[in-house]
Amino acid sequence: MDINSIAKLAGVSRATVSRYLNDGYVSAEKRKVIARVIKETGYVPSQQAQTLRTGKTNIVGVILPKVNSHAVSRMLAGMTLEFNDAHYQTLLANTNNNKETEVSYLQLFAEGNQVDGIILIATVLDQEHRRALDALRVPVVILGQDMEGYSSVFNDDYRSMLQLCRKVLPNSVHPAYIGVTQEDVSAGQERRRGFLDACAELGLDVPADAMGTSPFSLDGGYECAESLMSRHPELDTFVCATDVIAFGALTCAREYGRRVPEDVQVTGVGDSDLTRVVTPSLTSIHHHYQTSGREAAKLLIEAMTSKDVVPREIRMSYGIMMRNSTR
Amino acid sequence: MDINSIAKLAGVSRATVSRYLNDGYVSAEKRKVIARVIKETGYVPSQQAQTLRTGKTNIVGVILPKVNSHAVSRMLAGMTLEFNDAHYQTLLANTNNNKETEVSYLQLFAEGNQVDGIILIATVLDQEHRRALDALRVPVVILGQDMEGYSSVFNDDYRSMLQLCRKVLPNSVHPAYIGVTQEDVSAGQERRRGFLDACAELGLDVPADAMGTSPFSLDGGYECAESLMSRHPELDTFVCATDVIAFGALTCAREYGRRVPEDVQVTGVGDSDLTRVVTPSLTSIHHHYQTSGREAAKLLIEAMTSKDVVPREIRMSYGIMMRNSTR
Structure with a gap:
């Protein structure tokens, strides 16, 4: 036929x-x-x-840093609502947090005329990314980081962490921080800055070696918590840059006989499903991941179907979810 | 240049x-x-x-049912090892467990000469899938289900569940089962059959309304456990078809004041990271997801690079992980 x-x-x-x-x-x-x-x-x-x-493929390319992530899966769920409605199929490229892979997928999508537009769920953005982005002949929207000159949708990582710490750290004398790589501006730098500014406000002194860096994993959180506790047995709060890292810290504290939250408070970021399943339930920050994915898709569809679309940067609001892992 | x-x-x-x-x-x-x-x-x-x-794209297409899944992410990690070594890029298509979407991505990959080969991480396989698979002009490997005539790599869902139940159900008088859709042969039919055969062996009578069906989600597991407990307050074990469903059942049992494992035992499938984080830690089945992804990639690379490759069906072994959610 x-x-x-x-x-x-x-x-x-x-x-x-x-x-x-x-x-x-x-x-x-x-x-x-x-x-x-x-x-x-x-x-x-x-x-x-x-x-x-x-001359259109009706396919959208989405470049993402990892698949087994609450945040990424919620973002994808939001995009899918919009892309299905507008009859786009979606191809995903998983970079496993590898910068070279990220750039090579940008090039792949750009070269092959395979897609009408791209959403980049970004972690690290450097000069090489900017070159690859500038070379694109199709519209692109950056999700998860703020990048000047490009349409982007991102979370308020700094203020949300500041607010969380303002609620949790008045109960603390020796807080510790488990962060992620500073190459990631949103999750690395911004969250860390929120923690440090809250500590400064509250007059809390945080020694440099009470600030750890972990990979985005449960085992990473566990190991980082373990070495922080050995250096600072007096620590009474773990503020963690992600829920998964916080689950690791929670498990570690428990295995070392610390009661949570009586001896040690633990907080995460992401408000994933499991925050309510672990005991004690985890205090966390709710970011509107699904809505941000939806907004990114809307921006991209507009850019793919209209001319002269002006780039926009959209900062999303957030919520602080107080649960039983803090006092 | x-x-x-x-x-x-x-x-x-x-x-x-x-x-x-x-x-x-x-x-x-x-x-x-x-x-x-x-x-x-x-x-x-x-x-x-x-x-x-x-005439080659050096791109492989992977069709997967959901992104936020321990099993899928481990399978992808295994594939990536092989595909990176052999210099293939990978494009993913997420079907959100939707059959029509699955078939449409098979057609998309097949039509556009976009990929040299396809791995289908399969849940439901029916006539429409078979037609779409038969129409492919590139090699395909099925991962997660056994499909005659195609190269496939899958888990031993029946025997692993039978073995788990043989260990756990001798402590039980009124076991209940929380399964998933029977359209999914591996996770739906095979795991259920393992449970029922173990009950028969042990002389345990399981009324039809002590067998529930849940979506692949935490909330699904919670709600299914809730209705099973209201119908059968006497039940003393939840055997669940996935870890995530088991986390829901665990949370529900706890919120209704049942002690786990003293009053109710809970078991999952998948041996995901979080099984060790929840309290009590979850008894589960370890499937070799990463290795199965790696095997599937090897089969596909062989089929893409050699002629006259004979289809093979590879059944993987498993392990039973006894933890504190069972007696």
Whole structure:
């Protein structure tokens, strides 16, 4: 079954069927007949033929840092709502937090005319990224980091961490921080800055070796908490840059016989499902990941379908979720 | 910088550079010179040009049912080891457990000559899938389900569940089961059959309404456990088809004042990181997800690079992880 057969069965010209398939003008009457024939024959227009006709692939590329992540999966869920509605398929490229891989997927999507637009769920953004982004011939939206000159949607990592610490650290004399790489501006630098500014406000002195850095993993959180406790047995709070790291710190504190929250408070970021399952339940920051994914998709669809779209930077709000891992 | 400039700088013919880039024969001496020039100029061969030359894209498509999954992320980690080694890039398509989406991505990958091969991390396989698979012009490997006529790598869902129940159910008089959709042969039918056969062996009578079905989610597990406990207050074990469902059941039992494992035992499947973080730690089945992903990638690479490869079905072994959620 091809476009000619559909035209014949519907008693219209090939050009009319083509306009119908590409959302061009077709009279209501002919539209009805073509729709019926397509339904009865089960005709599916070939993607390649459609691409040749329209110069569009109706595919969006999403570059993401890891798959097994609460934040990423919520962002994808939000995007999918918008992209499904607008009839885009989505191809994902997983970079495993590797910068070179990230750049190479940007190039892959850019070169092959494979996609109409790109969402980059970003962690680290440096000169090489900027070069690869500048070379793109399709629109791009950055999700998770603020990058000047590009449309982006990101969380308020600094103020949310500041607020959380203002609630939790008045109960603390010796807080410790478990952060992530400073190359990640949002999760690394901004959250850390929120913690340090809150400590300064509250007159809390934090020695440099009470600030650890962990990979984005449970075991990383465990090991970092272990070495912090050995250096500073007096520490009474773990402020962690992610929920998963906090789960590791929680497990470590418990295995070393510290009561949470009586002896040690623990906090995370992300408000993932499991925060309510662990005992004690984990105090965390709720970021609107799903909504931010949805906003990013809307920005991209607008950029793919309209001309002269002005880049925008959207900062999302947040919520502080107090649970039983803090006093 | 293009292939002609590289040839000029290296003092060799364009054809020699092309053979070098496509792993054809080049003398050791020329190979050295070309490698140096490429390194010095930072030349990256264009993907499109390479595809035109070789008819290969060096891209593999992976269709997966969900992103936020321990099993899927481990499978991807295993694949990535092999695909990176063999210089393949990987594009992922997330189907959100939707059958129509799965078939449409199979068609997308098949039509566009976008990929050299496909791995389908499968949940439900029906006639429509078989038609879409049969229409593929590139090799495919099925991961997670056993499908006759196709190369596949899958877990021993039946025997692993039978073994787990043989260890856990001798302590039980009124076991309940929280399963997933029967459309999923591996996780739905096979695990359920393992549970039922163990109950029969042990002479345990399980009423039909002590067998629940849940979505693959924490809230699903919670709600299913809640309705099972209201129908059968006497129940003393929740055997669950996945870890995430078991986390929901664990939370529910605790909120209703049941002690785990004294009053109610809980078991999962998957041996995810969080099994050790929740209290009590969760008894579960370890499947070799990472190794199975690696095996699937090896099968696919062989099929993409050799002729006359005979399809193989590989069943993986497993381990039973006894922890504190069972007596």
